[in-house]
Amino acid sequence: MVRNWVLKILLLPVALIYGFFAELYSKLYDLKFLMPIKFTLPVISIGNLSVGGTGKTPHTEYLINLLKPFIRISVLSRGYKRTSKGFQEVLPDSDVKNAGDEPLLFRKKYPDIKVFVAESRVEGISQMLMKSPDIQTVLLDDAFQHREIDPGLSILLTEYDYPFFDDFFLPFGRLREWRSAYKRADTIIVTKCPLDLDEEKKNEFLLRLSPLKSQKVFFSFYQYFQPYFMYDIYKRTEIKKDQPILLISALASASYLISYLQKTGCDLHSMEFNDHHEFSFDEIENLKRVFSELKGENKIILTTEKDAMRLNDYRNYILTNNLPVFVLPVSVNFLFDQKRQFDNYIKDFLLQFKS
Secondary structure: OOOOHHHHHHHHHHHHHHHHHHHHHHHHHHOOOOOOEOOOOOEEEEEEOEOOOOOHHHHHHHHHHHHOOOOOEEEEEOOOOOOOOOOEEEOOOOOHHHHOHHHHHHHHHOOOOEEEEOOOHHHHHHHHHHHOOOOOEEEEEOOOOOOOEOOOEEEEEEEOOOOHHHOOEOOOOOEOOOHHHHHHOOEEEEEOOOOOOOHHHHHHHHHHHOOOOOOEEEEEEEEEOOOEEOOEEEEEOOOOOOOEEEEEEOOOOOHHHHHHHHHOOOEEEEEEOOOOOOOOHHHHHHHHHHHHOOOOOOOEEEEEHHHHHHHHHHHHHHHHOOOOEEEEOEEEEEOOOOHHHHHHHHHHHHHHOOO
16 A cells, blocks of 8 residues: 555545446446356355455465365465466466466465466356366355356455555555445455454444444454474474564565564564565575574574465575575464354355255
């Protein structure tokens, strides 16, 4: 988001034009001039109203872990910033340039599920079912704005510290649609919540959110685990007080992660890049230089699982230079004892689904 208010004011007309065409596109579906496709198998869409930062990847992983023991699921993503075009399956030997970082992460972490990428979600699901007719459920990654598909269940994510109701259109803000578009969602998950969120603050948030009576609302947070060495998942370490850590992140928002690390008491140094940033060799060399200048014992380089997909392009350099790059695993959990409620909500949707 642009932080210079003078520039933001200058960008306001651009944002209004963007908003006009976004609303026009949506209205064509609302007024039935355009008709979405509904498939005969359950399709769960996970998306948001903003350009990123709400936690789609960890929440998609949560659904994968919840459902894969029971049914044959598959993930379909656009494959943001991939260099390839059209429909393709993400394979174990795919690279981040052809698949995109998030689809590749899903494929590597969950080798027993199929992952596909396609610009057109309709074409993507159609091709998936021809290629793998045994698929029973499709998870649509980042598909809230793609109205050519009518999902069986639409999950909208909004970040607790940056909710959509306090935001505005690109490039003035981060929204891709009018705030009122949230009404299309079946359920809303408020993500990256503080662990000490109490009932009073929860109710204040709900009042501003104004969910429809038909909408379920859940509050989630991140749990972080022991970092593991990028090339040996069994080699783990603990983050300790005063330990020098160089954080490398290319996220839409790293504030939640940085806040967590600061609470550990480590000696944190952060290098932040734009979301889905493609690292250059010069940047990797600079990373090595900055790391070498850190003072203290047991210093490490820390990154996220998604960013590790792109850093892996420099595997030989990292190993040759003995750079201790560790990956910080994360998972989603729910506040207010909502985990079982959410799990049952998803399972009930699948059990009651009718094609």
